[in-house]
Amino acid sequence: MTRTPVTVTVTGAAGQIGYALLFRIASGHLLGADVPVRLRLLEIPQAVKAAEGTAMELDDCAFPLLAGTDIFDDPNQAFQGANVALLVGARPRTKGMERGDLLEANGGIFKPQGEAINAGAADDVKVLVVGNPANTNALIAQQHAPDVPAERFTAMTRLDHNRALAQLSKKAGVSVADIRRMTIWGNHSATQYPDVFHAEIAGKGAAETVNDQSWLENDFIPTVAKRGAAIIEARGASSAASAASAAIDHVHTWVNGTADGDWTSMAVVSDGSYGVPQGLISSFPVTTKDGKWEIVQGLEIDDFSRARIDASVNELAEERDAVRKLGLI
Ligand SMILES: NC(=O)c1ccc[n+]([C@@H]2O[C@H](COP(=O)([O-])OP(=O)(O)OC[C@H]3O[C@@H](n4cnc5c(N)ncnc54)[C@H](O)[C@@H]3O)[C@@H](O)[C@H]2O)c1
Numbered sequence: 001m002t003r004t005p006v007t008v009t010v011t012g013a014a015g016q017i018g019y020a021l022l023f024r025i026a027s028g029h030l031l032g033a034d035v036p037v038r039l040r041l042l043e044i045p046q047a048v049k050a051a052e053g054t055a056m057e058l059d060d061c062a063f064p065l066l067a068g069t070d071i072f073d074d075p076n077q078a079f080q081g082a083n084v085a086l087l088v089g090a091r092p093r094t095k096g097m098e099r100g101d102l103l104e105a106n107g108g109i110f111k112p113q114g115e116a117i118n119a120g121a122a123d124d125v126k127v128l129v130v131g132n133p134a135n136t137n138a139l140i141a142q143q144h145a146p147d148v149p150a151e152r153f154t155a156m157t158r159l160d161h162n163r164a165l166a167q168l169s170k171k172a173g174v175s176v177a178d179i180r181r182m183t184i185w186g187n188h189s190a191t192q193y194p195d196v197f198h199a200e201i202a203g204k205g206a207a208e209t210v211n212d213q214s215w216l217e218n219d220f221i222p223t224v225a226k227r228g229a230a231i232i233e234a235r236g237a238s239s240a241a242s243a244a245s246a247a248i249d250h251v252h253t254w255v256n257g258t259a260d261g262d263w264t265s266m267a268v269v270s271d272g273s274y275g276v277p278q279g280l281i282s283s284f285p286v287t288t289k290d291g292k293w294e295i296v297q298g299l300e301i302d303d304f305s306r307a308r309i310d311a312s313v314n315e316l317a318e319e320r321d322a323v324r325k326l327g328l329i
């Protein structure tokens with residue numbers, strides 16, 4: 001193998017998403033089947049031993065693309081030279097706990113991690129925040145990395161996007177591969193707005209094809225938006241394999257590009273598009289090319305969609321104000 005390995009830092013490596021994620025990164029699903037990777041894992045001191053166990057298993061898989069695994073309990077070391085940073089480690093929401101309660105618990109984690117990325121990551125670093133509340137955690141990290149271009153900080157709504165594809169494909173009796181241009185707007189929370197009004201099924205408008213406004217309003221939107229809570233209720237733990245799979249999809253699409261005529265959903269720093277206040281990390285329809293994303297412009301937003309986008313964006317603004325009050329940004 002002649003190519004220089006890409007350094008991928010994963011936080012929360014000993015957690016349940018970490019366990020579902022690391023093997024797929026090491027086997028080439030994150031960056032491509034010809035791209036060697038070097039893993040740098042970050043855990044809290046109490047979980048380092050468990051991360052070492054996972055690293056032993058990674059060794060035992062004999063992945064040809066895996067150039068090595070190092071484990072740290074210090075963010076400054078873990079993010080050293082990172083080309084891709086997956087910020088997964090956080091406190092997961094447990095039964096009965098609201099996401100808002102997580103702000104204070106998790107905010108403190110993302111400030112030092114942003115600083116460490118600023119200090120030591122590679123010039124081309126791409127950051128994906130998975131740990132909840134993902135959008136606002138990404139904002140905190142981004143605000144503490146002034147030397148890294150803001151557009152390199154993203155948060156994950158790809159799981160919501162994939163959930164929306166799955167629900168629509170079932171309703172329409174088509175494969176997910178037949179659906180294009182799905183959009184998640186706003187926050188990765190129950191206020192998110194999964195929007196099918198620009199989506200297409202086999203080239204035709206998805207909303208017209210389904211032709212069931214009551215299903216869209218009363219079934220599709222709440223099912224997608226509350227799927228995280230439904231998984232917690234059913235499993236007694238938050239989604240892990242599907243979250244890991246979505247993280248792989250997010251970075252793979254960011255690096256390798258969206259298909260012609262299609263887009264994806266990513267929470268990215270707003271430039272004011274669609275009335276989303278500048279600076280908030282909000283989910284938008286985006287295209288990607290050559291490792292860069294762009295917000296899809298010019299979509300018509302009707303009153304139904306406008307109200308839902310505004311509700312989710314208002315929640316993001318409230319979260320931003322709350323972390324500002326806590327001195328986290
Ligand atoms: N954005 C999404 O779509 C999405 C989907 C599912 C889960 N999540 C979130 O992802 C996060 C991780 O979920 P999980 O199920 O893997 O949780 P988990 O509790 O199984 O694992 C979290 C891991 O993070 C570690 N950790 C805690 N603080 C850390 C720190 N400061 N630095 C490094 N590691 C740290 C913990 O030791 C633990 O091993 C949660 O916040 C969860 O809510 C997000």
Ligand SMILES: O=C(O)C[C@H](O)C(=O)O
Pocket residue numbers: 092093099132159227228229231238239243
């Ligand atoms: O922890 C959660 O809120 C659930 C998670 O974000 C999910 O969408 O599955």
